[in-house]
Amino acid sequence: MRIRKAKPGDVPAIAKVHVDAWLETYRGIVPDVYLNRLSYENRERLWEENIRKYNISVIETEEDGVFGFVTWEDGSTCGEYDSELSSLYILEKYHLRGAGRLLLSSTFREVKEKGHKNLVVRVLSENPARHFYEKMGAEKVKEVTIAMEEKRLTETIYYWVIDGGDHIE
Numbered sequence: 001m002r003i004r005k006a007k008p009g010d011v012p013a014i015a016k017v018h019v020d021a022w023l024e025t026y027r028g029i030v031p032d033v034y035l036n037r038l039s040y041e042n043r044e045r046l047w048e049e050n051i052r053k054y055n056i057s058v059i060e061t062e063e064d065g066v067f068g069f070v071t072w073e074d075g076s077t078c079g080e081y082d083s084e085l086s087s088l089y090i091l092e093k094y095h096l097r098g099a100g101r102l103l104l105s106s107t108f109r110e111v112k113e114k115g116h117k118n119l120v121v122r123v124l125s126e127n128p129a130r131h132f133y134e135k136m137g138a139e140k141v142k143e144v145t146i147a148m149e150e151k152r153l154t155e156t157i158y159y160w161v162i163d164g165g166d167h168i169e
Contacts, residue, residue, distance in 0.1 A: 001099060003106050006056035006069065008048070013066035014058065015043035021068075021089035029126045031149040054086065057106055059099050067091045070103040072111065072119065078141070078157050082116035088129075100132055112162045119162055125154040133158050 006014065019038045026035060050056065050071065059068040068090035076084040085107060090099050111119050123130045125143060134140075138158035146153050 001059055001061055001097075001102060003057050003059050003102055006051055006058050008051055010058055010066055010069075011044055011047045011051060012040070014047045014051075014056070014069050015040050017066060017069055017089050017091055018043050018047070018087075020091055024092040025127060025129070026124070029124060030153070031151045034149045055107075055110060057103065057110075059090070059103055067094050068099050068103060070107050072107050074114070074116070076120050078120045078122060078159075081118050081120040081159060082162075083111050083114070083119045085119055085121040088121075100129075101136070104136055108160070108162060117162055118159055120157060120159040122155045122157050125156045130156055130158075136160075 019040055022030075022038055023035060054071045054073050056069060056071045058066045059070075060066045069087070070085070071087040072083055072085045074083055076082070078084065085104075088100065088103055088107075090103070108119070120141070121133060121138065122144075123133060138160055141157040141159055144155050144157065146155055
């Protein structure tokens with residue numbers, strides 16, 4: 001497994017991972033009407049724009065190519081945090097193989113190199129991945145309610161203090 005900065009040529013692979021990971025992870029959590037509208041084409045347009053605006057890294061293998069990615073940005077939509085992890089998606093085939101840990105650790109290093117002191121993430125509370133963030137040392141801040149297709153969902157907001165501690169290695 002290798003992590004590298006995303007480049008424009010990665011947009012189709014990022015869009016595919018994004019859609020496939022949503023379908024694998026959120027079926028039964030997010031309304032089907034929303035999931036059924038997801039398309040690679042629409043996500044490609046989104047990621048063509050995002051790749052110019054955000055810090056994005058991909059994880060890949062020689063055999064399968066890109067199978068996951070992480071996105072983070074300066075500032076936060078959650079209050080007074082230095083940076084926000086806006087996405088971390090890995091295809092289910094690669095779950096429990098250390099890819100998430102590698103992507104998150106790489107992000108912690110980047111955030112620290114930029115001089116940021118903390119990182120926040122919003123996670124759907126029913127998403128099993130929230131346990132991964134907890135294992136990686138995230139502290140729960142609060143829960144908020146959001147609406148998606150008229151369904152009310154709960155998001156848990158977590159944060160990390162970026163201090164060089166063991167959780168970032």
